[in-house]
Ligand SMILES: Cc1ncc(C[n+]2csc(CCOP(=O)(O)OP(=O)(O)O)c2C)c(N)n1
């Protein structure tokens with residue numbers, strides 16, 4: 001999440017706010033209160049008061065989201081859109097699907113959840129996306145972009161045969177419309193003919209600026225609208241000069257004719273069988289109501305192209321590099337709890353009783369700086385992102401190496417296949433992508449990369465639990481969905497040094513590599529100096545602590561949790577070994593066989609679903625080994641989706657994969673085996 005919140009008190013108050021206190025600040029939300037009093041209140045309110053509703057709603061969002069953090073720019077941009085939708089439709093009967101649904105906060109306010117905003121994205125609090133568990137008017141729990149038109153098409157097709165089917169509306173952003181699945185949906189719906197309204201919320205922004213030719217096309221329509229306005233002004237001016245007016249007017253008509261043939265707004269959609277309406281002012285709530293009422297009566301797919309400002313009403317938005325896409329939660333909400341017996345480890349491997357474990361740079365920053373070093377060393381290295389330059393830490397990289405950086409927009413499938421093409425041509429592409437969003441391109445990972453055995457490196461960020469975004473964003477399936485693919489090397493660094501070493505390795509290997517790392521910080525102090533570390537070769541684990549009866553095989557960013565648990569147990573006289581597995585594929589089977597023979601308990605620890613992850617790989621490997629006497633305990637995420645939490649650490653604790661969970665597992669085993 002980017003966008004530091006503006007200084008307190010800089011919240012703008014709309015000019016015509018209904019009531020002001022004596023120092024000029026608007027007071028309360030009388031219209032939002034009224035709307036909450038009855039589900040039909042918004043539809044019964046005098047139409048000329050709708051702009052006031054929008055002002056209150058925007059003011060509320062600014063105050064609420066700046067105090068908790070969350071998605072801001074997108075929500076500020078759809079205030080009028082959402083008020084108009086809820087004015088025209090009754091979504092207790094009609095159906096609305098918000099694409100990605102990060103922009104559904106106004107919808108949540110208008111559907112009785114204003115009181116939940118102080119708990120937004122916090123443990124046990126309101127979800128940051130639509131969620132059917134919260135309201136009957138939230139049809140899906142979403143978070144991945146591009147699928148709203150498909151979902152809406154399904155809803156419409158299911159009721160098309162009914163005598164009076166509900167209206168179905170999809171709200172999709174300009175960048176999400178660029179996702180392949182969105183065009184798959186338009187291609188089908190445009191020919192099938194069921195009634196469906198698609199509201200295109202075009203603000204010319206993704207998280208960063210929108211990319212791709214569709215974005216440029218939409219901007220041309222937008223600028224064409226500007227052109228139209230200019231034409232009108234020229235027309236008015238000329239009309240005011242009677243002498244030359246007629247001659248120039250005729251010329252203007254010719255110019256207009258040329259333009260009409262060059263940019264017929266929306267013809268791309270019309271060619272798909274979609275009725276294009278627009279471009280419309282996405283902040284003119286009265287016009288939007290009229291257009292939605294008209295669209296409701298039309299047959300087939302109607303696309304309303306609305307032009308909005310991402311971050312409208314936020315004083316910093318016009319100059320913010322991501323139009324305040326996200327407001328950081330204040331420290332008071334997400335500061336990690338001080339761990340009571342935190343340990344500061346020192347390079348020599350010894351341990352100091354200590355103050356809190358200092359957080360190092362983020363795993364994202366560690367990857368980004370390693371990649372910058374590689375790009376300078378090897379001209380074949382290129383970086384590919386799918387609409388997430390800042391989330392993957394590559395904004396500066398893009399500025400430094402523009403020719404080696406490719407943001408393909410929200411088109412993960414294309415990005416992965418393009419990487420395969422680059423690798424085939426001799427480049428060394430690195431696909432920097434959230435683990436959860438790589439799922440969108442699984443078939444390309446299989447066919448275009450693994451089957452061809454091409455040297456593509458997947459830098460899987462947010463691999464693990466992500467905290468406030470919840471189950472749509474937890475990257476907890478990648479070991480399972482990649483481990484079954486032949487030719488893949490899978491690894492996970494415990495710290496920044498190994499992140500760099502694994503990237504170096506991946507760029508040397510001839511086949512595909514997946515490197516996973518979570519949202520959050522690397523250890524501030526690294527346990528073993530680089531010069532003393534085991535060579536970074538596929539299938540070689542590294543012993544960090546020797547123990548007696550019990551050994552923990554930890555994978556990736558949870559290695560520090562294993563060390564913390566081992567240090568605590570050591571203080572209780574229980575000597576537990578810790579091995580940094582480093583590779584989930586291939587496993588270090590030689591070291592594993594040895595440990596299975598020489599210990600009574602081997603614990604695997606990973607930030608991934610238990611099913612199919614690193615622990616499963618160990619179990620499969622152990623089942624083929626002779627003389628293994630150790631019991632194996634797989635510590636991972638249980639078989640259910642993990643709800644959002646204020647902090648990722650809470651999710652780790654909830655799943656029993658933090659130091660406490662490891663310590664409990666060891667003590668329980670020893671107590672049971674003593675009996
Ligand atoms: C498949 C997928 N890829 C990437 C993302 C990350 N993401 C969330 S919102 C967003 C930008 C969406 O832009 P747009 O659709 O224009 O909506 P806006 O935020 O501008 O309203 C991106 C890239 C995602 N949620 N899903």
Ligand SMILES: CC(=O)[C@@H](O)[C@H](O)COP(=O)(O)O
Pocket residue numbers: 001002100102143207326391462466469519
């Ligand atoms: C809505 C969406 O998918 C992104 O905005 C996502 O929430 C970013 O996640 P991070 O905050 O982990 O970068």
Ligand SMILES: [Mg+2]
Pocket residue numbers: 173174175201202203204205206210
């Ligand atoms: Mg957009």
